Amino acid sequence: MKTVAKFEIGFEQFIDESGKAVQKLPKFAEKPAELIKMYRMMTLTRLFDTRAIALQRTGKLGTYASSLGHEAIHVGIGAAMKEEDALAPMYREYGAQFWRGVKLSEVLLYWGGDERGSDFSGPAHDFAWCVPIATQCLHGAGAAMAFKLRKEKRCAVAVVGDGGTSEGDFYEAINAAGAFQLPIVFVVSNNQWAISVPLKEQTACETLAQKAFAGGFQGVQVDGNDIVAVRDAMEKGLAKARKGDGPTLIEAMTYRLSDHTTADDATRYRGKEEVDAAEKKEPLLRLRQYLMSLGEWDDAREKALIDECKQQVADAVKEYENTPKPSLESMFDYMYAELPEALEEQRAAALAAGETESAHG
Amino acid sequence: MKTVAKFEIGFEQFIDESGKAVQKLPKFAEKPAELIKMYRMMTLTRLFDTRAIALQRTGKLGTYASSLGHEAIHVGIGAAMKEEDALAPMYREYGAQFWRGVKLSEVLLYWGGDERGSDFSGPAHDFAWCVPIATQCLHGAGAAMAFKLRKEKRCAVAVVGDGGTSEGDFYEAINAAGAFQLPIVFVVSNNQWAISVPLKEQTACETLAQKAFAGGFQGVQVDGNDIVAVRDAMEKGLAKARKGDGPTLIEAMTYRLSDHTTADDATRYRGKEEVDAAEKKEPLLRLRQYLMSLGEWDDAREKALIDECKQQVADAVKEYENTPKPSLESMFDYMYAELPEALEEQRAAALAAGETESAHG
């Protein structure tokens, strides 16, 4: 039997879990200021996350999907992308979105049951949160197709989870991205769990990066708790895409330290040991240690940063809580560019019925 | 960057296009009688195909999908499978189905617009022809799941085209087959074209066999015009599956020598040269030459075989042409195990309306 094709998947890490650089860092990481900027956003995201969960617990927010443990992946994505690039997120990538200009209060509005959260302050062309798993991969590919056809030097980034890689839409997107050589980077946020389903029951694949071979392009695995590795891989993938050399798939290895959402109770299906083990590898810790080893960070600066972020979160919560609920009309007024006559009667009826919270016996 | 996974795709061929054995043949192929049995079925299939196309041209059959050039893949599949295994075909695999007991007249009934063709004489558990591309891959996987759960030593075989590998269902099936370690063999019948779309526009993949890596199992490429290579790979895949060692994907390389179906005109989108080149590699020719080189075949035997097959085809056509159209009631009587009351009124109305061919102005 003669061999007709060969493939390899590589793994990249720059800063290990003890905060030590295991190899020469890429250019962007040589400037402490840049690392601190990323560390700052990771910290803000985490403090936001803690507060959002608290809001949900006290009935002030709906179901909320935590990003705890994913901060390096999300902020790494945000830091590597250009403003004109398009992000097609799933539902947890707050770090990337904050970096791109989405307001904390907008995330709260969304999980607070208000569509206005998706009319956010981030790039107007970015896609909103996407609940139907993996469908956003095709939106990213479609955006990349638009950029390519218009000969714009823009890229799309689609983020999907380990579970999401089992969906047909994920695969159709990578196959299309390969076939059309689209300027897109797929990031598989591999946090080991799809709600209660562990990776080994999701697929027999040794890596998720190898799924790229089914699209005819290269995949790479990175330490998703090492923001330097994530951003470096993102920058390489985006540069390749911008050059017209097609798509890349990045599998970022991390761990979902929280419940799946506030509606979930992870203790039902996974043990404390594995969570404790994963916590030792979490992304903020190692970056802080690295910065400290450079003499670029200390407890005072840490405390100042936390106070500053907490204030920012508090302001966002106030803004969220002071936002009145959307108008009744808004149920109808964004269905079409112009309200079809057929809907006018229903709109009138709804307005006539008025506020009906109470009208439900 | 450290390497964390490596993959290879191999290609297998035993009898080359000139009819020479390029390596030692597998056991089953050492018996000329067995080779002749397969050659006989390939010949019958081809003569059936020619006749079916003629029937369509003269208005005696509906749209028909030719199997011209695929005979080695189809008969190879049939010859390798056990009766108790389940076949989930697409719509061209007559050679496999004839081997398994489906009658020629039943194929004609199906393309003649009569559901009774799918109530065929082949194994009662085999799936019928499947038009929605790639959906049959999940039926095969489901059958394999049933066999595995019932601890039966049976396997499923799902056949899909090169174009079909772009569908989400194909991918969800291979991922499930890997995750559940199902006893199934996927055969990708790579005839280079999906109607008018050539393989290179279908995917950026160098091979379709590598798509198996996205399911976490091994794929192999074989010369699909060499029935020995096809049957050998099938037998290995089935043996592995029966042992409980999970799925295999076989990419069988061939060429669609005919139009896509009788509704298609391939001259619109592909040149004569490539078809002529492909004809030199077609599967019957090389097997006949190999048998002749063994002194196991000659023109007299060839002529006798053709006369015999033509007679068999003629009988099938007669049986088909003598089959009255299905009853009006049959429109209703197989919708549910028992006709729901709600449908009785409609059934009565249809019977009252009677034969309506003419009633359409």
Next chain:
Amino acid sequence: MAKITLIEAVTMAMAHELEHDDSVVVFGEDVGPNGGVFRATAGLQERFGKERVFDSPLAESMIAGLAVGMSAQGMKPVGEIQFSGFAYPAFDQLISHAARMRHRTRGRLHCPMVIRAPSGGGIHAPEHHSESMEAIYAHTPGLRVVMPSSPARAYGLLLASIRDPDPVVFLEPKRIYRLVKQEVPDNGEALPLDTCFVLREGDDVTMVTWGAMVHETLKAAEAMAKEGVSCEVIDLATISPIDYETILESVEKTGRLVVVHEAPRSCGVGAEIAAEVAEKAVYSLLAPIQRVTGYDTVMPLFRREMDYLPSTARVVAAVKKTLED
């Protein structure tokens, strides 16, 4: 006998069939150790093992397609789609195959499978978690579509659905999963899939509804009773094929019909019932048939979802409209 909720009745029915029929398997996303995101399969894997109750990869077309393949080979798979709003990828397998296998093969193969999915709004869930899409299934010949509205009916109808030799889409009104508790004997007695249930008898107005709306409708009937109007409330239960006999009998008695559902109005199941009754009972109708439904809009996020869902007040208003003249 302990009183149980609707979702506990769903669990009890699956457990009963897993216990008594080896060909039954339960599978889907998070149905294993987690027991389902709503706990519908809680304890089933522990009790029946990983080969009878198992998690699947995250792919809805795969769930339906595997069920088609398994059922065609003699199993009775019960597949869970985590929310009905995630069933769209499964449509091709359900519509093109599950619903057609028997017809296609003249009965040689058929699909005794069930697809379960929590359906409807009202629980303040995120986007796509509140869909009501029964009409799409009801427009698909070859499927049965069932939606229970009480623990007892959930138990009896799910038993019947699992035993049915044809594919059943079993939609569970998540809003009332835990609304009421009822004594439900685990006696393995199925309820018929070809009849609807008269929950309240009345002479003036017939009300037809299903799922969570049954409760809003019963409340409306209660309110009308105080005003001296007697409403007959019918739980459709099996949404397709529809038991028109019961509905027509009732309308012939009352002369008035109000249909209530939370799915969008246009081409909803309410349209089918109204059209059929308007044709068949035209001479007994004393007033135009009223439909109280969700609007032809996207189900809004939860700050506004209760304004989308038919309220008791809207139902009462519709009943009064039928009495106007």
Next chain:
Amino acid sequence: MAKITLIEAVTMAMAHELEHDDSVVVFGEDVGPNGGVFRATAGLQERFGKERVFDSPLAESMIAGLAVGMSAQGMKPVGEIQFSGFAYPAFDQLISHAARMRHRTRGRLHCPMVIRAPSGGGIHAPEHHSESMEAIYAHTPGLRVVMPSSPARAYGLLLASIRDPDPVVFLEPKRIYRLVKQEVPDNGEALPLDTCFVLREGDDVTMVTWGAMVHETLKAAEAMAKEGVSCEVIDLATISPIDYETILESVEKTGRLVVVHEAPRSCGVGAEIAAEVAEKAVYSLLAPIQRVTGYDTVMPLFRREMDYLPSTARVVAAVKKTLED
């Protein structure tokens, strides 16, 4: 001016928009060098190049999903689904995203996309090639659903669909792709998407239909005219949202309504029209509304498909039924 068929009008409309709007692209399976399996895109790739008109891999969810992504970024993609029976895998992208993008983002993003698909039966095609599923789209808030029944309307309505800022499902009645030829000026004049078309005026019975059934219905009207019954024939054209004004006006005049479509009866668009008219025009109705539709069965393979499709005879019988009393 040359006379053209319905499918040639479809081609002409796409060519016109490709010519005048750079953001328009046409893509799908076999639409490139092959010009589409029905030749709807014949010559377009040669004329506008591979970047404006191109083949896609074989994946319908991908076709719809790419269209969602492209259109959200300002393109106007026209995606072809080869047959409407193969659109099921695209439902999730159409229902969950195309139809919801504007609402979800409060207008920040929207999807000016068209999905074209040959629809309906009557051409003796294989299984799954004859579906009529307009009701499923019509039950989906946020979509427009359009089906032309003449070359001129195909041209004008497709222009309007491509220019519409919201997603349009454009279903083409393949059975009449080449039935009649008409002079259609390539003047870029779109037809409105919010009105149906009165094709024949009459006083006794209103007939509402769309697609290929328009022709069976016109023939039935012709036949009835010979018997002295004057039928008004309305081509719905835009199936969702529906222009009820025209229909109600007509029924108020005639007092009788027959709706004709080839899709299954239950929860079909005919149910919606019958329900709405029965409610709104109840006091002008002189007879029960009749629906002449496909049966609630799988569309049979072609030896029996003409017995499934409403025939002129069945339409005539329904009209007579409305006149009985």
